[in-house]
Amino acid sequence: MLARAFITEPIITANPVVRYMLGICSALAVTTSVSTALTMGIALTVVLICSSAVISLIRNHIPNSVRLIIQIIIIASFVIVIDFLVQAFAFDLSKRLSIFVALIVTNCLVLGRAEAFARKNAVWPSVLDGLGNGLGYSLVLVVVGSIRELLGAGSLLGFQVLPLRGDGGWFEPLPVIMLAPSAFFIMGLLVWALRAWQPSQVEEAEFRLQDPQEKII
């Protein structure tokens, strides 16, 4: 039961990317196709789990003054190894991912979880927390990736789902979806949809507009 709370909660109710604006940096640049988004999500989840576990292991012995750099070094080591693994076993994907796997080091989500959770909790809860958050992040990436690949190329994971006009079908791909701005638009719409579903996540406005119809008492 505890495990379920750790894993399911971060996916929807407290999705770290959507709710706390964490880790979006590299999220968007790799969402031009589902395969890159999925690889990125898996890479980040693995790094998150491993680094949370290690940091949690040594949590009682980290001196305050070097806390941040020690966490970063641990995360960086796992990132380098993951980067190698992706290059070794998924070479074509790694060329499209370019520097973004390496940028997991500075990913706000990974550092955020290390600071907020792994540093203060035992190993197994930290691992579960890492898994849950990683899955939540991967979910957002894959959703955005699916939308972009479907509308931008008519395919999903490389399989042509919508027949292209050029091949005798009807679908005219939208190249604008593959550009940077549309990733932002899609994220904005996604946030809107999520908050319509879960109104508790809506941020309140800082200033309320004065309704001109209201009587001024």
Added chain:
Amino acid sequence: MIDLFLLSAFEENLALSFFLGICTFLAVSRSFDTAVGLGIAMVVVQAITVPVNHVIFHHLLTEGSWSWIGLPDADISFLKLLCFISVIAAIVQILEMVLDRFFTPLHLRMGIYLPLITVNCAILGASLFMAERHYTLAESTVYAVGSGSGWALAIISFAAIRERLQYSDVPRGLQGLGIAFVVTGLLSLGFSSFAVIGGVP
């Protein structure tokens, strides 16, 4: 060199084309003054870290750099990630201490942004791009100043827009994060129109 500067500041803007440093971007850009402070801090840190990382990368990590000690085939460039991030953290720490000691009023105003910058994707991203694209030392410096300025420009524009946005009638679901994304998208669209000005053939 000019077109490298323009390219890195506008067409390949770290924030708006590569989505780097967005976290800080979205979290800090509610106020114009903080955005200006963060932007300046970014340019300064970039201008120092990218050239330093270049020197370390080419003279300590790449193949052939240890030939003077009799190990010409040693290629430890896989350590560049660990190296860059440590160098960045160290430089930011030193900068903070120097500011605190010699320019205290400046430190009081701007010093709080420096720790935020250590883990900023854009700083690490710029160093990684520099290594991937094999820039020379001169090109690295121009790239650093250009990309830092571009990022600063993006975040300052964004803060200005967001300040105004607080007084508009935004739909409830889009409030805050949602509209921030949409505005960033529009800004990104605008910046991509600079492609022609950048002089890229």
Added chain:
Amino acid sequence: MDRVSITGIWRWFLALPNDSAAKTLGMAFVVTLTASVFVSISAVTLQPVLRENLAREQQIQMQHMLQSLVGMSDKLNAENLEELVVRLVDLQQGTFSDQYDPALFNQRVAARDLELSVALPLEADIAGIRRRSNYAPVFFLPANNGPPLIILPVHGAGYQSMIYAFLAIEPTTDTIAGLTIYEQSETPGLGAKILDPDWKSLWRGKKIFDERRNIRIAVVRGQAQGPHEVDGISGATRTGNGVANMIRFWLGDLGFGPFLQNLKSGELEL
């Protein structure tokens, strides 16, 4: 008496207050050392796999390039593709070089290497490639097959992408025998029309130089007049110009110009 043991020292170390100088330095050192060892072990283990991947990618690229040569000219078909000889050319000297294996030489990688390439000054860089590798592979059919045919790899900036192509030349008559483009990302339907076999065939038989050996080959708006011009593609002027500038650069002094001149004067033999 207590034995001084490794575990004893380790336990003493762990028991130190976290913020003491010894602990701080110690932890920093231990973590960094462990991290570096961990990373280095994985690097060394995975290095062979990485190298294999790179080599395989090279091979695939080479194959892809060679495939596009088929049908480029009447003399080149799937059969005598096997007979193609590849040699490395030193672009500056215009001579053959045996410095590197031509089959494995990657021009794109070399162009980024400071030792193996030069940066081009802005006015001279008409193809927009910024850096030029000092060596380039050239392909040709051996001399016993009639008048020689040389195939030069060229690349240049199009409207929105780098265009990679092969240019086939008959060096004795200074005419273009064929053009084939194997990599580009121009606007589909407009610039991408440079891949049309009809447009590519327009280049066959065009003369490169005029009487005074100035490069005259060009892509013009509308209909071509004369042996130096090729019809432009409407709606894709910049792409067309990109292709023209690419060819002019690589046939010029900074490209294969010296090499072609040496061939023509007889100083160099295929």
